[in-house]
Amino acid sequence: MSYVPHTPDEIHTMLECIGVSRVEDLFDTIPRSLRQRAELKLPAPLSERSLLAYVRARAELNLSAGRSSSFLGAGAYHHFIPATVDALVSRGEFATAYTPYQAEVSQGTLQAIFEFQTMICQLTGLEVANASLYDGGSAAAEAALMALRLTHRKRIYLSPALHPHYQQVIRTYTRGVGAELELLPAETDGRTATTELAPDTAAVILQQPGFFGCIEDLARAAECAREVGALCISVTPEPLALALLRPPGELGVDIACGEAQGFGVPLSFGGPYIGFLAARQKFVRQLPGRLIGETVDSEGQRAFVMTLTTREQHIRRERATSNICTNQGLCMLRVTIYLALLGRKGLRSLAEINLSLATYAKSKLQQAGLRLPYSAPTFNEFVVEVPDLEARHAALVEQGIVPGLPLGELDPQRRDQLLVCTTEMNSREDIDRLARELTA
Amino acid sequence: MSTPGRSGLIFDEALLFERSRVDRPGIPLEDPEVPCVDPREVIEPKLVRDDIEGFPELSELDVVRHFTRLSQWNYGIDSGFYPLGSCTMKYNPKLNDLAAQLPGLVDLHPLAPETAIQGTLALAHELEEALAEIAGLDRVTLQPAAGAQAELVGMMMIRAYHRSRGDDQRVRVLIPDTAHGTNPASAALTGMEIAEVKSGADGILHPEQLAPLLDERTSALMLTNPNTLGLFETHAEELAERVHAAGGLVYLDGANMNALMGVAKPGHMGVDVMHFNLHKTFSTPHGGGGPGSGPLAVRNILAPFLPTPVIHREGDRYRLDNEFPYSIGRVHAFFGNAGIYLRALAYIRTLGAAGLTEVTQRAVLNANYLLARLREQYDVPHDRRVMHECVLTDRRQQATGVTTADIAKRLMDYGFHPPTIYFPLVVHGALMIEPTECESLESLDAFIEAMERIANEAATSPELVTGAPRRPKVRRLDEVRAARHPRLRWSAPDAES
Structure with missing residues (x-):
């Protein structure tokens, strides 16, 4: 199996047109010494039926x-996850398209992302959001990097009730730019104590609800951050909590990020998931990744397009706000469909x-x-x-x-x-x- | 020739929020059989919200029609030829989607106990070994969630390697002028500095252009091979030798592995660390821009710095090892994009060694055929044999006022997705065309004929090209307006100022 359609005659015709006699001749810019002599050492190929039997046998070893x-x-x-989510997300027009560089033939993906951005704003009470983060851990790390850029400071306080894996990802991501990470103390009721912040603080990062389940008083944390000119970042790995709790944006939080997996994305051993990140409008130019905006076409019809791209790597290269170029399309779509259904x-x-x-x-x-x-x-x-x-x-x-x-x-x-x-x-x-x- | 046919009924479709009707019943929820709790009884009322203002209220059929209509405005590989250069838009086998979503895999919690995850770890370990073999390198991590994250992780590992040897001053990363934008962006995130390496007039790197940039501050060369012009870096081995002699390491951006699988191994060219883009080479769905998966393969000297956790095999048992004292740390909340990399494993297991080699050969055959035919009407910036993709310019069309962007939009009218345009940056008005191995001679010929017609139109009636597209649901967009007056979310009409 290799999904190649050429007949022997066609190969002959094509080689003749190119002006070589054998397919191997097409590789003549690779020095002979670098060419592989032996075939790859891989297990013998499986048929469709035997592949499924083979994967199923291993899947049965899991206690899911x-x-x-x-x-x-x-x-x-x-x-x-309602059946409708999988049925719609499996449509080939969604699944086999790529990044909507060519907006005129990508309006489906673009409108869906615009709807996703809107719903994340509605849930978080913030003004701008995007669908460009791999998962909650890297979303938290990108929010930390945003705060370092916005404040030109280095000190970040982490709640001890921030997911330990997220803490580790933040540590890995911020090492290269010299951030100083400190842990805040915990109160006996399980909440985070946010009163003792140094004056050179860039950000305070709290999880809502905390890793141990406790619902934080974000308004108090945001107040403490504001007093020292720092940003307050909330991280929500269980997005369903946002349907019940006061939106972070209403409580003074500057950047609300987290994991949207809980909205229609299967567990799948930890990925693919979709991080979300929402912020105040004034921070939009420091946002990492893709943003979709509304515009019109040459006949005045409403349409959507990737915008504010001058922040991004394909234009800014080493001065970009981030190296991210995903928009987690299929996970974004799952979340948008799921939220529309509920x-x-x-x-x-x-x-x-x-x-x-x-x-x-x-x-x-x-x-x-x-x-x-x-x-x-x-x-x-x-x-x-x-x-x-x-x-x-x-x-x-x-x-x-x-x-x-x-x-x-x-x-x-x-x-x-x-x-x-x-x-x-x-x-x-x-x-x-x-x-x-x-x-x- | 265009892709023949008419459009079915393509409907307009409002936003979810505009379609919403107050109190329209959505999908029913199940009664939990426990006493209902008023949130304000158990949580301080000041922490509880009242409502999710503006959120849609729709029936299930409303939602199905909404997203079905949206999907019909998209162009995917399943719709037609999608020669987006550097993105390897090959067929995404449906079998692989099914395999990765079997019960037991799709509903496995990432923090389930070790005894509960043996099946997934066995599959993941098998994929690591297959990718190491394809790369000609020693160890693989499946953690990075995308190619760009893999670049970041790879550069962090390189920096950690130098530091472990007391080489803290090695902070300069050499990146060719043809590289993807993610390369410098990723390297910069690690706090290192970027130096650009100029490619030669023939489109490839030459050791003598690299040599003056090498010194005791050199951290790494980030190479893409074949490069983004579709050309094999013929001097790869000597470039690597020079970098190594200066104390640096070689990173390979593996975006273009569809040109090398089974034909040449990066490990044999002096590459120390490389990433794969599983959504490119290994056929996992591009999904409208993600999710990807970017496994990283490394030489043993870099293995101590791999991100945690690492899969460890003991006989027929597997465990996730976090005890890696030199590790750069964790880069993903859990264990990478299993739902994606299991699809890639299904692809490798169904193709086998001969199938993967055939993929490479046919991808290169298709690209060279396109170039041989298209060069009659379009300017070719570098006259060398190409690998899996070719790059043209709009130089011959410029006098008519037709640009690369116009040619791209006109291709839509002929029923094709446009190629990658204006990249690589070193080529003026670049059109970067990657057909992949999956396209038949008829589909290549249809595309070639459309390109030829467009070249003729540019000469005789350029307004046909500059006024394109006419066939898609929307005409050309006002991108300047989108950027000058950003509207990044819907707001209720009465909420607008």
């Missing part, structure tokens, strides 16, 4: 969320269902005698202390229950802490069983 009772969240959320009331109702399930789970686990270490309010995720967690966790996985993320894997001091997430994919019965098994 769909095949278990899973309470894992922590930056990747198991939500129901809509204004549906999205809110779904968020309330998630909150209700988590509230029920918290009380069930407490009734079973387990302690919840944090008193701050939560959305669909929270921490519970489980004595002898390591052994219990392993035993539950054996039974097809993944009870959450054992936090000792990330921080040895949290050996008995479990991060539990409930979504509409967890039934009341699943939760009752979790409470029973964790305390059995």
Whole structure:
């Protein structure tokens, strides 16, 4: 199989037109010493049927969320995806197009991104947004880089409740430009303390809700940042929370970023996902990646086009705001379709269902005698202390229950802490069983 | 000849927000069977929002029609010939989409316990080994989410390598004037400085042009091979030797691997680290601009600096290893774009060694055939044998007032997606054409005939070309207006000032 259509006669005709006798002659600009002598050492090719059997056999070795009772969240959320999302996103006109450089034959992708940008603005309460970030981790890192450019300062405070992987990505991305990263202290209720900021601070970065589930007081954090002339950045890995909580933009946050996977993008072992990043209008020229704007064609019809491209790498090269050139098209489309399907009331109702399930789970686990270490309010995720967690966790996985993320894997001091997430994919019965098994 | 045919009914379609009707029921949600909680009872009311103002309210059929209509305004590989240079718009096999989305893979949580992810790790490890073999290098990471992120990661690794040897002063990255814009942008993000290397009059790099730029500050040469003119860098091996002799490393932008697979290995040309664009060479969907996937292959000397986590194999068990003391760190929240790289694995496993080599041979055959035919009417800036793509200019058409952009727009009227235009920057009015291996002689001939007709139109009735396109849903756009008065989101009419 190689999906090549040429007949032997056609190859002959083409070689004759080019003026060479063999296909091998077309490679004569590669010095002989650099040409491969042996064939690549790869396994023998599989037919369509045998490829599927081969992949399926490996897929069956996984204990996926769909095949278990899973309470894992922590930056990747198991939500129901309506059939319509996959049906529409699979259309070849969307899936096999590329970056909409030629706007006249790319209006479908362009209008969808414009709609995505609008919905991210509506959810975050900010003025500009785009669809150009790989995932929540790199979105947080790009927001940090934006703050360094905007303030010409180097110090960034990270909340200790910022996803540990996001913290690591920010560290990797900002090392080359010499940022100084510091951790803020935590309060006993699980929220971040933001009062002690140095005067040369570029930004304060908080997660909403925090990694341990606690809902932060972003207005207070934004106020503290403003007092020292710093920017306040919020990071939201579970986007459904935005349907329930006050929009960051209304609370004084300057850049709201995060992960939109929860809106119709499958778990898929961590990718592809789609980061989002929204900011105040005045920061638009420092935004990384593609932006889509409205304009008209030569007959005055409304149309959409990539715009403000002078920020970007293909024009600015080493002076670009970022090296990004993706627009995460297919993931952007999934999110836009998903949000259109759920809509204004549906999205809110779904968020309330998630909150209700988590509230029920918290009380069930407490009734079973387990302690919840944090008193701050939560959305669909929270921490519970489980004595002898390591052994219990392993035993539950054996039974097809993944009870959450054992936090000792990330921080040895949290050996008995479990991060539990409930979504509409967890039934009341699943939760009752979790409470029973964790305390059995 | 144009792609014959008429358009079906192409509808206008308002924005989602304009189609919305208050209280229109959307898709129903399931009753959770637990007591409903009023958010304000469990969260301080000042932290709770009332409504998502402006959000659409639509029925399922509204949404299906909306996105179906939008899709019909797009041109994809599935619609027709898409010779966008440097982007390798080859056929995206439907089989690979299905394979990567099988249950067990598509619903696997990235933080599931090690025992729960063995199947995906086995597939990922197999892909790493296949890519290492194709590259002729030692180790591969699948972490980078796109080619541009891979460039950034590769340059970070190079910098970490120099620092580990006490060579903190090695901060200058040499980049040819034909390189993709991401190369300098990525290198600059690591805090290094960029020096441009001029290519010769023949369109390729020459060791003597590179030599004066090499010294104890040299960090790396970032090479694209074949370069963006579609030309093989014939002196690749000597360029690498010179960079290595000066203490630098060689990075390869692997965007153009569709010209090399099975024919030549970058590792044999002195390349130390390279990325693959799986959405180009390995047929994963371009998706309207993403998501991509940019695995990075490295020589053993760079392996200690790979981003974490790294897949570690012990017998028939796999684990994700984070204990890598010299690692540059984490670059992605989880483990790269599994949903994309598993498609690439399906492609490699169904083609095998002979199939991949055939891909390269036919891609190069198609590009050379196009060039042989098109050079009669269009100016060719560099008269050398091309690999997988060719570059033309609008020099012969300039006198008529017709530009490269006009030619591109006119191609739409003939039913084709235009080539990449005005890139590489070293060629005036460049038209960069990459046919890929998947196109038949008939589709190449139809494109050639359209290009010939356009050349004739430019000479005889240029307004046909400068007034294009007429066939798509919208005519030529006012890009200046979009940039001068940016409207980057919809607002309710009464909310506008």
